[in-house]
Amino acid sequence: MSIFFGVDIGGTSVKTALVSGDGEVLAKEPFETFPDRGYRDLCVRLKKSLEGAVSTAGIDIKQVSAIGVGVPAFIDIEQGVVVEAVNLGWYDVPFQEALQEIAGLPVVLENDANVAALGETWIGGGRGAKTALCVTVGTGVGGGIVIDGKLHRGVNGMAGEIGHLVLMKDGGPQCNCGNRGCLETLASATSIVREAKERQQQGQLPPDANIFGAEDVFKLAQMGHEAAQQVIGTAADWLGYGLALSAVTLNPDRIVIGGGVSTAGEQLLGPVREAFARYALTRTVEAAVVLPAQLGNDAGVIGAARLALQALR
Ligand SMILES: [Zn+2]
Incomplete structure (x- = not known):
């Protein structure tokens, strides 16, 4: 073989x-x-x-x-x-x-x-999907669309670039792509850390708390710090909104969330599912299962x- x-x-x-x-x-x-x-x-x-x-x-x-x-x-x-x-x-x-x-x-x-x-739809969380939207939430937010096991690239490879949906159209944080207010600037690990540090400077989070990665913010939220919970809630809401916009167009049966931030599991996926259900059409939501990636790194x-x-x- x-x-x-x-x-x-x-x-x-x-x-x-x-x-x-x-x-x-x-x-x-x-x-x-x-x-x-x-x-x-x-x-x-x-x-x-x-x-x-x-x-x-x-x-x-x-x-x-x-x-x-x-x-x-x-x-x-x-x-x-x-x-x-x-x-x-x-x-x-x-x-x-x-x-x-x-x-x-x-x-x-x-x-x-x-x-x-392609990996996740082959032997991971998207296995068996007819139409899968796979999203990677890490330093940035990436996306890929797989239909009947084949990658849907679009005419020049730009399909599935969900991280660059401009969600905040009047300004918003600067994105690497040159635009402002892209999903990537609102729901990535980078943005979660940026927002949490801002809250810390405003005295809403303990000054001695180390905030290096998104996992530190998830920990603070679990410990009951309200500002950290709000940061994560806001990021999850933006992500759910981005998924809803994509899913209303694509009508997938599976939405697979991977990348470093997804290791937070239900702490992230729970509020993401809620936001997704709020912003997408009911039949779209009924058709789509939102679940974690399985293949990790x-x-x-x-x-x-x-x-x-x-x-x-
Ligand atoms: Zn962008």
């Missing part, structure tokens, strides 16, 4: 895994990204990672059929070019061609949120392997 090398490139780390044709992870070989060293250097290190994983899994490298890569970027699928990866500082990078040449295997590129969506590498598998067919 064919084996695929799934790659999930992030700003600080690159996750890689050899994945079997039925989604089993055989070996992982992550490494640090160092985006400043350039994309060709990263390709060389990806080849080493592949060789390391092949050795760990105890397989023959000839069994590896293709490489799938998720990149936090806008991607020109036809040209295999990373058009814009703000977190990596890469612009118009011919990554597909470079990695194919260096690794000697077919390579397929895709946006990281789309790849995670492996969603990207598993989805990238799925991408490679589908490309070979």
